[in-house]
Amino acid sequence: MxxxxxxxxxxxxxxxxxxxxxxxxxxxxxxxxxxxxxxxxxxxxxxxxxxxxxxxxxxxxxxxxTISDPESLKPYAEFGIVLLLFTVGLELSFDRLWSMRRQVFGLGAAELLLGGLVLAFALALLGQGTVGAIGLGLALAMSSTALVLPIAGSHTAVGRAALAMLLFEDLALVPIIFLLGALAPKAAGGWSGLADTLLYGLLVVLLLLVVGRYALPHLFAQAARTKSPELFLSASLLVVIVSSLATAAVGLSPIVGALIAGLLIAETEYHTEVEGIISPFKGLALGVFLITIGMSIDLAMVVHHWLTIIVATGSVVLVKALVTGFLLRLSGARRGVATEAGILMASPSESTLIVLAAATSATLVQPGTAQFWQIVTALGLTVTPLLAWAGRRLGRRVEDGNQVDSEFEEDVPRAIIIGFGRVGRLVADMLKTHNKPFLGVDADPDMISTALRAGYPALFGNAMSAHVLNRLHLDKATCVILTMDEPRAAQRLVKKLRGQYPDLPILVRARDSLHAAALYRAGATHATPETLEATLQLSEAVLVELGVPMGFVIASVHEKRDEFRDQIMEQGGLSERPKLKSAALRDKTSS
Structure with missing residues (x-):
């Protein structure tokens, strides 16, 4: 060599x-x-x-x-963003995305446009040209998908609000770049180019939806039959890359294709396996992206202009936090949610760097000005985790006089109810009737505030977080009851809990028999389909009304429930449910 x-x-x-x-x-x-x-x-x-x-x-x-060629890392950094949007799609569904359309195109559009206009007005007052100020304002108004979503998740009130705004920003990226090109002093045909891109982009998106809906289940079924993790990984990466290249080829952002690919796979039964196998690559690629952000910070320039850079960064963060928080309050969000989401979304984005480059190439912004705002963007991205921490603390303080957290005796064995909505509170009422201690957990501060006002012991937190699970002391819990109305999140949490606590009884609310079978495969002790229980309750009422003695009715209902459960177990490919120690026996052996 x-x-x-x-x-x-x-x-x-x-x-x-x-x-x-x-x-x-x-x-x-x-x-x-x-x-x-x-x-x-x-x-x-x-x-x-x-x-x-x-x-x-x-x-x-x-x-x-040291890194010899920073430019060579950019493709890997972009791939990290693509994989992030792909996993976001895996956590969504077409129904959920459609239900978010008003937030995406209402709240999301208002946040980007109002934030961009306010920043553009301030920049124009400081002497920036009008068109350049518009470009800089729109660039700085964007927030970081790569950092915000992993911090906030997509199942909390803050996460859902952030997801809606970030989705619109990602969709608006290409039109903004075309707009800047059309506003360039020597631009020609910018608007017609935008129209062509939108037309071809729509055709490609429709093609991906049609082909993916029919082809992906067969592709992953074949990969699953081989029982080869390598082939399954290859199929997953193939879908991501092909979808991203298809949208990039017609001028759309590759992240649009990645999001569509994730949505399509989310509708299949292979989404959990795909998410698990992609996750390490996403984490490493996002790490590369963050390293490139750090490499773009010129320490000499920061030291020379430290006061100006700090003031500029602080001003952008303050303006975006106020605008985002105001719009969220206007849309009906609680003060705590609006405060936390506003501060979390306040830093600039990786997309800011893309828009800055487009504005510079269109001669709307001078290279020196662009370099200054690139450093502000990199500094803003660096402090995003600190903003998230500050947002959580401040968000809890400004809640309407209600704590979204509660103190509880950590050493007392109790049932943990994860998901404290209507179903969770009903389970809690039954436990309270029989003097069984419990603790309700939910990631929605509204749910927790309502529960605390009603006198329930409750804790605010995202159960997928390792910190929250550690605080629950599940090694002492009598059982865990999952009543979440998020089938995929419930399945992932069951798998995680079973891996960490092999003897812990896990009882889960399931949507139907297919979901129940998947939960049993993940390690649930009991999975109760809503449709089955509704049918059994109706049957019980009919038999009682017809005069059948209550004892016989209860016996037949229990027999039918066991019969259905055995069928679900067979459907899930399991011969029997996990045999776990009873709560009393576990307490005796642990003591």
């Missing part, structure tokens, strides 16, 4: 730095409970061309621990 082929400046050296960051630096941050987001950005700052990279010629050995 020649010396050139093994040069430390090759992509092999870059891979060493990235894997070293993921395998060494990030666990250190996790040990001190610091978000890995900051860790990746600091790594990029350290190993980039403005960090140790600038001293490579003086100290050649630094080539082993």
């Amino acid at each position: 020649s010396e050139a082929s093994f040069s430390p400046s090759s992509s092999l050296g870059d891979a060493l730095v990235i894997l070293g960051a993921a395998g060494i630096v990030i666990p250190v941050f996790a040990r001190f409970r610091i978000t890995p987001v900051i860790g990746f950005i600091l790594v990029g700052l350290l190993v980039g061309p403005y960090g140790l990279g600038r001293h490579v010629f003086d100290y050649p050995w630094l080539a082993f621990v």
